Structure formats: C-alpha cells, structure tokens
Amino acid sequence: xxxxxxxxxxxxxxxxxxxxxxxxxxxxxxxxxxxxxxxxxxxxxxxxxxxxxxxxxxxxxxxxxxxxxxxxxxxxxxxxxxxxxxxxxxxxxxxxxxxxxxxxxxxxxxxxxxxxxxxxxxxxxxxxxxxxxxxxxxxxxxxxxxxxxxxxxxxxxxxxxxxxxxxxxxxxxxxxxxxxxxxxxxxxxxxxxxxxxxxxxxxxxxxxxxxxxxxxxxxxxxxxxxxxxxxxxxxx
Ligand SMILES: O=C1O[C@H](COP(=O)(O)O)[C@@H](O)[C@H](O)[C@H]1O
Numbered sequence: 283x284x285x286x287x288x289x290x291x292x293x294x295x296x297x298x299x300x301x302x303x304x305x306x307x308x309x310x311x312x313x314x315x316x317x318x319x320x321x322x323x324x325x326x327x328x329x330x331x332x333x334x335x336x337x338x339x340x341x342x343x344x345x346x347x348x349x350x351x352x353x354x355x356x357x358x359x360x361x362x363x364x365x366x367x368x369x370x371x372x373x374x375x376x377x378x379x380x381x382x383x384x385x386x387x388x389x390x391x392x393x394x395x396x397x398x399x400x401x402x403x404x405x406x407x408x409x410x411x412x413x414x415x416x417x418x419x420x421x422x423x424x425x426x427x428x429x430x431x432x433x434x435x436x437x438x439x440x441x442x443x444x445x446x447x448x449x450x451x452x453x454x455x456x457x458x459x460x461x462x463x464x465x466x467x468x469x470x471x472x473x474x475x476x477x478x479x480x481x482x483x484x485x486x487x488x489x490x491x492x493x494x495x496x497x498x499x500x501x502x503x504x505x506x507x508x509x510x511x512x513x514x515x516x517x518x
Pocket of ligand 1: 421
C-alpha cells in the first residue's frame with residue numbers, strides 16, 4: 283500500500299512535497315502560523331524541535347519568518363548528552379541555524395551538564411510548567427526511532443505511553459550511541475500540533491512499515507494517529 287493510503291486510513295494528515303526545500307518552506311510556514319496563533323490567543327507559545335541532520339533547511343527557513351521569539355518557549359525533543367559546542371549537539375544545530383532559539387526565545391536546553399539523570403529531572407520539573415506544548419516537530423531515523431526513543435531500548439513501551447512516568451528521560455549509552463536525553467510520549471503528545479518531517483525512500487519504507495503494523499516495534503508507531511501531520515519529500 284502507498285504512504286497516502288495508509289496515512290489516510292490512520293487519520294493522519296500527509297503533505298507530500300516536491301523536495302526537501304519545499305518541505306522546509308511548507309513546514310516552517312506551518313510552524314510559524316501555529317506559533318503566531320498561540321501568541322495571539324495566549325501571549326505565549328511553546329515549541330519542541332528535533333535535531334539530527336535533516337532539520338537544517340527547515341530551521342534556516344523558520345529563522346527568516348516574523349515571530350516574536352521573546353514570547354516563545356523553545357526546547358528540543360531530544361539531545362545527545364554533550365555540551366552545545368560538541369559537533370553532535372542538537373542545541374548546537376539550533377545555535378547555527380535558528381540563533382533566535384538560544385538568544386531571544388525562552389530557551390530550555392535538555393543538556394544541563396550535571397549528569398544525564400539529574401539533567402532529565404531538572405528538565406522534567408521545568409517542562410511541567412510549559413505543558414501542553416503548542417508545536418512539536420518530530421523526525422525519524424531509518425530504524426523508526428523518533429526523538430531518542432529507539433527500537434528495543436529497555437522501557438520503550440513505558441517511555442512512549444501517554445501516561446509515561448517522566449516527561450524527560452535519560453537514555454543510557456547503547457549500541458555505540460552516547461548517552462542521550464529524550465522527551466517522553468507523555469510530553470510530546472500534549473502538543474496541539476504534532477508534525478513529522480521525513481525525506482527519502484528509506485524513511486518512507488520505514489514509515490509504511492510502521493503504519494501497516496503497529497506491532498513492528500518501531501517507536502514512531504506511537505505517534506501515527508491524529509493530530510499528527512506528516513511532511514514527506516523525496517530525496518533532494
Ligand atoms: O538522533 C536523532 O535522529 C533523528 C533523525 O535524524 P535525521 O537527521 O535522520 O532526521 C532526529 O529526529 C533526532 O532528533 C535526533 O537526535
């Protein structure tokens with residue numbers, strides 16, 4: 283079955299774009315519109331962003347749009363447990379591509395430099411005062427991980443649940459990956475606007491597998507329900 287058929291059957295919105303640049307522009311416009319609506323309604327807005335490599339064009343586009351960043355609370359959906367200067371830091375990605383997030387916005391880093399567990403507890407406390415989030419932008423790895431919730435990791439089902447005990451979890455080093463921090467399903471699924479951005483055939487195949495079988499052990503499956511909207515582009 284096609285991605286369009288499966289998304290429709292799951293009640294999930296699908297925006298298919300011509301390429302990564304168009305995806306970046308459409309996604310940024312959508313995020314900015316939702317943040318401006320929240321600002322107009324409540325005077326404050328909140329945004330949780332993904333890291334990795336693929337969000338770069340989207341973040342650069344978002345940085346060009348008119349937004350009152352001083353009234354926007356910004357955090358990440360996940361982080362490697364490294365300082366912002368580290369090449370793997372997701373906060374570092376924001377600093378390069380969306381400097382407003384760190385300089386002007388009400389910025390909450392996940393990495394706080396104490397220990398993964400202590401940082402997760404600090405974030406948990408702080409994030410509780412932000413919920414529900416307005417906008418969450420998820421990414422997905424070829425293996426079906428989203429945020430830093432990986433297939434087969436201990437406690438995965440609990441971490442993905444809407445009633446997960448924590449809002450932010452320390453993710454132990456595993457399979458060659460360094461320690462990480464990740465928001466849980468409980469935190470991420472509070473967002474009124476939940477967006478998933480993916481590009482390329484490998485990720486499309488993974489997503490199709492997750493939509494076809496919720497039992498495939500793919501963490502992204504937990505998010506494939508309304509109000510999620512998927513933005514997809516073929517490879518650039
Ligand atoms: O490890 C991570 O990977 C996913 C996917 O990254 P991508 O560059 O392949 O899109 C990302 O969503 C997550 O935030 C990141 O820390």
